[in-house]
Every structure is written in structure tokens, then in C-alpha cells.
Amino acid sequence: MPRIDALVAQLGGELVGDDNVEVRRVASLEQAGEGDLAFLANPKFIEQLKASHASAFIVRPAQRDVVSDRPLILTPDPYLYFARASQFFNPPPPVLPGVHPRATVRCTVPHTVAIEAGAVVEEGAVIGDGVSIGANSYVGRGTRIGRGTRIYPNVTIYADCIVGENCIVHAGAVIGSDGFGFAREPSGAWVKIPQIGRVVIGNDVEIGSNTSIDRGALEDTVIADGVKLDNQIQIAHNVQLGEHTAIAGSTGIAGSAQIGARCMLGGQAGIVGHLSIADDVVISARTMITKSIREPGVYTGGLPQQTHAEWAKNFAHLRHLDALANKIRLLEQRLNEQEKTKEKP
Amino acid sequence: MPRIDALVAQLGGELVGDDNVEVRRVASLEQAGEGDLAFLANPKFIEQLKASHASAFIVRPAQRDVVSDRPLILTPDPYLYFARASQFFNPPPPVLPGVHPRATVRCTVPHTVAIEAGAVVEEGAVIGDGVSIGANSYVGRGTRIGRGTRIYPNVTIYADCIVGENCIVHAGAVIGSDGFGFAREPSGAWVKIPQIGRVVIGNDVEIGSNTSIDRGALEDTVIADGVKLDNQIQIAHNVQLGEHTAIAGSTGIAGSAQIGARCMLGGQAGIVGHLSIADDVVISARTMITKSIREPGVYTGGLPQQTHAEWAKNFAHLRHLDALANKIRLLEQRLNEQEKTKEKP
Amino acid sequence: MPRIDALVAQLGGELVGDDNVEVRRVASLEQAGEGDLAFLANPKFIEQLKASHASAFIVRPAQRDVVSDRPLILTPDPYLYFARASQFFNPPPPVLPGVHPRATVRCTVPHTVAIEAGAVVEEGAVIGDGVSIGANSYVGRGTRIGRGTRIYPNVTIYADCIVGENCIVHAGAVIGSDGFGFAREPSGAWVKIPQIGRVVIGNDVEIGSNTSIDRGALEDTVIADGVKLDNQIQIAHNVQLGEHTAIAGSTGIAGSAQIGARCMLGGQAGIVGHLSIADDVVISARTMITKSIREPGVYTGGLPQQTHAEWAKNFAHLRHLDALANKIRLLEQRLNEQEKTKEKP
Numbered sequence A, B, C: 001m002p003r004i005d006a007l008v009a010q011l012g013g014e015l016v017g018d019d020n021v022e023v024r025r026v027a028s029l030e031q032a033g034e035g036d037l038a039f040l041a042n043p044k045f046i047e048q049l050k051a052s053h054a055s056a057f058i059v060r061p062a063q064r065d066v067v068s069d070r071p072l073i074l075t076p077d078p079y080l081y082f083a084r085a086s087q088f089f090n091p092p093p094p095v096l097p098g099v100h101p102r103a104t105v106r107c108t109v110p111h112t113v114a115i116e117a118g119a120v121v122e123e124g125a126v127i128g129d130g131v132s133i134g135a136n137s138y139v140g141r142g143t144r145i146g147r148g149t150r151i152y153p154n155v156t157i158y159a160d161c162i163v164g165e166n167c168i169v170h171a172g173a174v175i176g177s178d179g180f181g182f183a184r185e186p187s188g189a190w191v192k193i194p195q196i197g198r199v200v201i202g203n204d205v206e207i208g209s210n211t212s213i214d215r216g217a218l219e220d221t222v223i224a225d226g227v228k229l230d231n232q233i234q235i236a237h238n239v240q241l242g243e244h245t246a247i248a249g250s251t252g253i254a255g256s257a258q259i260g261a262r263c264m265l266g267g268q269a270g271i272v273g274h275l276s277i278a279d280d281v282v283i284s285a286r287t288m289i290t291k292s293i294r295e296p297g298v299y300t301g302g303l304p305q306q307t308h309a310e311w312a313k314n315f316a317h318l319r320h321l322d323a324l325a326n327k328i329r330l331l332e333q334r335l336n337e338q339e340k341t342k343e344k345p
Helices: A004-011 A043-051 A078-089 A308-318 A321-343 B004-011 B043-051 B078-089 B308-318 B321-343 C004-011 C043-051 C078-089 C308-318 C321-343
Strands: A014-016 A036-039 A056-059 A072-074 A174-177 A182-184 A190-192 A199-201 A212-214 A221-223 A281-283 A297-300 B014-016 B036-039 B056-059 B072-074 B174-177 B182-184 B190-192 B199-201 B212-214 B221-223 B281-283 B297-300 C014-016 C036-039 C056-059 C072-074 C174-177 C182-184 C190-192 C199-201 C212-214 C221-223 C281-283 C297-300
Touching (some): A036 A078, A190 C078, A199 A212, B004 B014, B078 C182, B308 C297, B321 C321, C174 C199
Parallel strands (some): A036 A056, A174 A212, A281 A297, B056 B072, C056 C072
Antiparallel strands (some): B182 B190
């Protein structure tokens, strides 16, 4: 069990109190016990901290006196420190190099790579050092996977795509499927437009389970460094996502939308195609963006729940808001009329 | 072909009429023919029943005289009886025990288990009696699958999860992928918080195709007994779903939401994180829940469709409801003013 | 590199100018260079055309004089022509017939079929000429796949389904999983209704990545010829989709909904169960359809985004629209009252 001073030696921060205490994992204030390191991100939980059984705490410098019987790590951002401490205690399982005899690998790969049973890696694929490819995953012809990237089982990456370094791709994700592009015949029948662009993904990107990223129609779909995508997300062809943008589950981004850097999209959000979203924009859960956004800020468009009876009563009017607005205009006119009449004696 | 009295002997209910009639399957009133058993759940379809070519009917005791030329099974809940009768006629295909030579199994499994071609079961996994694991599915290290559970092809279950007994997991489902948890550096870059909780799933749970259930961040994601999840659902980390709760397709539940027992969520619903929903709550399709719900009942928040022209006319006002409300307030003041003046002679 | 006259000989249209020019691919006006064929669908981009470096252009007959230094192909629908030209330059990769030694095929298949490593095709499946089945995909017992259909990796098609000719099924799609059908016991527990219908898919259908199509409960789920489904779509049991209907990503169609021919559904749309939608209906992105639609036209129900502050101000009233409407009614009464009093001298 590592001592807390070893942790601080590696991660930084100021250690206050017994540097001898052993800690073996992170935990929440409520669940923490002997050997656990908990954190206080929000001063309103000070009482929970005092009642916690953790062996040590990560707190802001202002809380340096919060308890004296257990060691504290002082740091300006306890939640960020907690993330790093959790990485310290929970390193990703080591990649055990080797190509499983039941993997089908049609290209040369470095000795440091792990390719699991049932995985298929096509001709011309370029696999970086230390990459792991999970069971029954597929890497298409000519696709490049940067070093250190981890691909979980049952992932599909189509031909001629690029995935950067140190990415994580969760199970069931699909990268490089055809964008939804068709021209229409006069009969109504659709003529497929071959999707000849690629998907180009930067470094340090995480892609959630069962998320889809379509390849570009003519140019590429581009996911910049540090982007984090949750599960069940749909990224259409030619979308561009800027650096460190994070998108929560079940969101859909329509074709050719350009989203800036450091944006945060809530769950079930939707972005209409061909829009442009500035850097540092926050979009609330379930919000549909139908116009480009030029300014950073928080944008919202969700509908609050009600009891069904209240909803039925109120939403009936929603379909007739224009009539309601007209009634108000008419009332104003009549009142203007009256007031005029009165003024004229 | 089984006789109807054999069915009633097994499933209960009162048989009225010829106990000799042979029935071989269930069908709807409209589609039923010779050898079919149909049901009447709603008395408003009595005429369809009379016109139906079914060989026998499941009806409520009140309908015991609805027809006299064909046998009736009387039961208080014909739809429930129909479900059981359909199970009687359509038992799940038998599990043919055996580990396919192309399966990769790194643990000991009971002789009663069926593991199909391409499936991978990692070290330390514990597989119960009669479990079937479909082609190219993956069961991670240390994961436990309870007896009688059926896993369809291309399912991924990560390490250290628990799936109970007699569950059904449909193709493409992912259980145990990492929750979406990150801390943010001042630069905007995200630091991954290792997701060290598990997914713990009870007995008799059904999980639809391409549904994702993330593992907990520190504690577990918990799905209680009897929960039914449709397709394309996103269950984030640390969610708790109570017994017999049923969730329709494309719904998303954000992190740490707690949903009670026997709830029903319509399709494309969304639950914001860290909320608590009481037992026996019904949430209409497409409703977003942004506040905890303490009382059973039906909750709604969807938007009715209109023709595009009507929508454009009405929804323009939606963006200016506050101005509209202000106009009304102003009108009230002016009217108050007038009425006061009038009273003063 | 093909000459433009060879292209026109195959695809039709009137060639104006140098028939000698070589073109090797299609590109957008902006990106096009030497050897590229670009198109002008909308006359408002004429200036971009003039500035483009493309070697040739596809334009409407009215634009026959737009440039004289490069050849033009005149056609009434340049976008449709562009689609066909792109198919000319980018034919699908040839299917290399053969059953990979690591495929598990339990039925007889034609010599023209390609079945990749890890694919499993069950007994009684019927595979047409020229079909390709991607790595680790699964075709269930008795399922029929029409000739020329391409199935990408990690697709699951359950037993007893039909997929027509020349279809494309993208990675992670699931066809034939159980519909979400249960009866409820008085305790709240759910009793599964066996889903004994099939999925029947016509010819020339494209199915996006990670899309789910459930089998019918008693009858079939039916997808007609020429339907195009994007990614992450949920099609519930017993749904019927008419010919050439196209559905964008993340949309959900609830059970037994019937959608006509040549409909277009925007992304994240939702159709409530048991509805009927006429032919030639267009449903805007994010719109929920709660009532049957009998007339062709465009239907909309989405919510516009606002800044969070404006949204908070305006949407507070949404929950109280009925009270607002009542206030207006009251104002009208009071004003009527006043006007009456005034008239009476």
C-alpha cells in the first residue's frame, strides 16, 4: 500500500499532517474507510468530510485546518487532483503484447502490440506501438492507429481512417461508416453518393460504446485532439469537432456541422447540419441547435416536465400562441382607443 | 398439435366449450385462422372477435357468452394469459450445451453451457448452468453470468460485472463500458477519472440491442430484478434502476440518477443526472426529467407536432413569452388604472 | 484517367466544350483541382464556379455559357448527375469470392459469395450470389440474404429474417432482435411475449451503423424497397416503412407505426406507436409525431435554442400558459364590461 508522501511526490500539492499514512484507493466522503483518500471539491460538504472515515483528504488551501487528525493534500483543484490520484491507484491494465493465434492480421505490426482473439486487421493497416485491439474488433484496410491507443472488443473501424495516439475506443463503436448522402431521382428513389472522405481522429480522444462516426462525403470528418465522446452518439459526415470538446450521451451532430474547441454538449442534444458553433460554447442537455452560435455562453432549449394533467392544460395553448398574441394586440388597441377617448373631453 | 385442455391444465383459467379443440399458436383476432388462439383484451373489439377465424379465444369472465361455437378460456387478464400461452407455444430454442472449437474460453465452465463460435470468455469469469453465449460475444475477466441467461451475438460485457439469472442480452449491447467521467485542467483538457465501479444486474432482466450500460465511477451501476430495457438506451455510470422498471427505446439516463421500482419510461425520454424518481412513476415518450419526482403519477413534457407553417407562426412567440407576459401585466395595470379613475367620480 | 466523353457516353447529359479533358474524380467547387469534376446545383454559387480550379463542371442547361474555357455537362439535375458520376469514379470495392477458413458457415453458399474471418452463418440460411458478409458478422438460422447485398463487420441478423437484394448493412446494425413486448402481472413483474414475427427488408435498402430493427411480435416488421436508414435508429416491432422513405440518424419509430412511401424524417425525430403517416410526408428534425398524418406536407415540432438566460426567462411561462390565457380572457371581459358601460350614457 503506497504512502501518501509517495503520492504527493508524484502528483504535487502540499501535504499537511502525517506523511506516513498509507492510502490505497480513492473513495467518496460517504463510502471512504481505512486506507481511502477522499476529496472535498465543494466547501458545503465540510460536515460530510468531518464525518468521513477516509484516511486522508484532498482539499483547497483554504481548508487547511478542516481536520487535524488526518493528513490533507492542499491543491487549488481537489477534483482534478482526485482524478490524477485515481489514475495513480488505478493504472490501466497493462497491454500484454502478442497477436492471438485466432486474430487475423494481414499487415506487419510492432512486437509491442496486443491483438486479441477474433480481431481482424486488414492489409495496409498501420498499427502503432503499444496499441491493443480487443476481441472481435475490426480495423479496415489502410487505417492507421496511433501508439498507445486501446480498442475494446467488437469495435469496427472502416478502411482508410486515422485514429491518433493514446485514444480509447469503447465496445460497439463504429468509425468510418458511410455518411448518409443520396441524390433523389424524380421517382423518389435514392442514388447513393459514394462516401470517399475519411474519419481523422486526433490524440487523446475517447469514444463511447455504440457511438457512430461517419466518414466524410468528399472531404474528411475530423475529431481534434482531446475530444471526449460519450455513448450512443451520432457524428455525421464532414462534421468537425474542435480540441477538448466533450459531448454527452445520445447526442446527434448532423452533417458538416463545425463545433469549436472546448465546447460541452449535454446529453441528447442535437446540432442541425452545416452550422458553426464557436469555441467555449455550452449546450444544455436535450437542446436542439438550429442556428450557428458565434458567442461563447450557455444555450438551452429543453422543455420542463410537468404532471401529465398540467402539461395537457398548458400545452394546448402552445399550438395557439399566435392567436394568444393576437388577442393581446387587440386588447392593447382597444385600451389605446379608450384612453384616447377619455383624454378628449 | 396440443389440445386446448392441455394448455388450460398448465396455465389455469376456466375453459368453456369444446375442450377437444386443437390450438397450435397465438394470433391477433384479424390474422387468426384454424388452429389459432386469439384474445380479447378490450371489449370494444367484440365484433372483431365474432368475425375472427380463430379456433378459440381468451376472454374475461364477463364475455363468457360472446360466442358459443368455439371454446373460450376465461381469465381476469386476457393479455397476460395470451403472453403465457404464447410462451407455451413458443418456448425459447433449447440451449445445446457445448463450447464451440472456435470459442476462446479462459475459465472453467459447466457442461450445460453453450458457447458459440468466436465468443471470448476471459479468465476468472464465472458462468452459470445453462447459460448461452452467442457468436462473437465477449465476457470480460472476473465477470459473473447467472444460470439460464442468454447472450445473443456480438454482445460485450466488460470485466468484473455481474449479470443475474435468466436474463436476456440482445445483440450489440455493451455492459460495463467506462462512465463518462473527467476532471478539467485549466487549459480545457480533460483528465480521465478511472471508472472502477461495476455494473450489477439482477435476475430476469432483458437488455435490448445496441443498448449501453456504463460501469460505476467509484460505486456500482445497479439494475434490479425484472428490469426491461429496450434498444438503443444509454444508462450512465452509477444509475440505479428499481425492480420491474421498463424503459422504452432510445431513452437516456444520466449519471447517478435513481429510478424507483415499477416505473415506465416512454421512448426517447431523458433523465438528468443525480435525480431521484419515486416508485410507480410513468414518464411519457420524449419527456425530459429535470427535477426529482417524489410522487407516483404520469409526467409529460413533449411537444406536439404541427404543420411547419403553423409551427413557425406559433413558435416564434415561444422565444418571447416573457415579453408577452409583460404585455399582459401592463394591460392589467392600465385597466386597473381606468377602473379606479372611473370609480372616482 | 477517363476522358469526360467516356463519362457522358455512360451517364448521359449534353457535353459542351473540349470532350478530350481527363477527369478522375468528383470534388466540391472549392476543393476541386486539375482532373476534378465539380457541380453547380444552385445558381447562387456561380461565382465559386468561376473561381474553381475544376477541370470540368456539371451544370443545368441554363448555365451553358457560364464558362467557356472548360467543358460542361448539361443535365436537368446536376446533383443527381454528380451522384452518378461519383459512383462511376468510385465503384464499390469488388467482392472477392471465398469463405475465409475462420468463417463458420453451416449452410451451402454460392461460389460467388465472400464470407470474412469470424463471420458465422447458421444452418438453413440462404445466401444470394455476390453477397459479402463482413468479419465477425452473424446471420441466423433460416435467414435469407438477397444477391449483391453487402454486410459490413460486426452486424447481427437474427434467425428467420429476410434481407433483399443489393442492400448495404453497416457495422453494428442489429436486425431481428426481439420487440419490446410484455404483459404485466399484478405484482408489476413483466411476462415476456415471444416475438415470433420476422423482419422483412426489401431491395436496395441501406441500414446505418448501430441501427436496430426489431422483429415483429406476431406478424412482421416490414422495410420496403429503397428505404434508407441512417445510424443509431430504432425501429420497433411491427413497424412498416414504405418505399424510398429516408430516415436520418438517432430517430425512433415506436411499435406498429406505419410510415408511407417517399417520406423523409429528420434526425432525432420520434414516431409514437400505432400511428399512420401518409406518403410523401416530411418530418423535421427532432419532431415527435403523436397523431397520424393523413396529408403530405412538412410537419415540425422542435424547440428553438436560446441563450440560457433568455430561455430561463421565457420557459418559466411555458409551465403557466393556461394561467396566462386565463388572464387574457379576464382582461377581455373587463374591457367588454367597460365598453358596455361607456356606451350606456
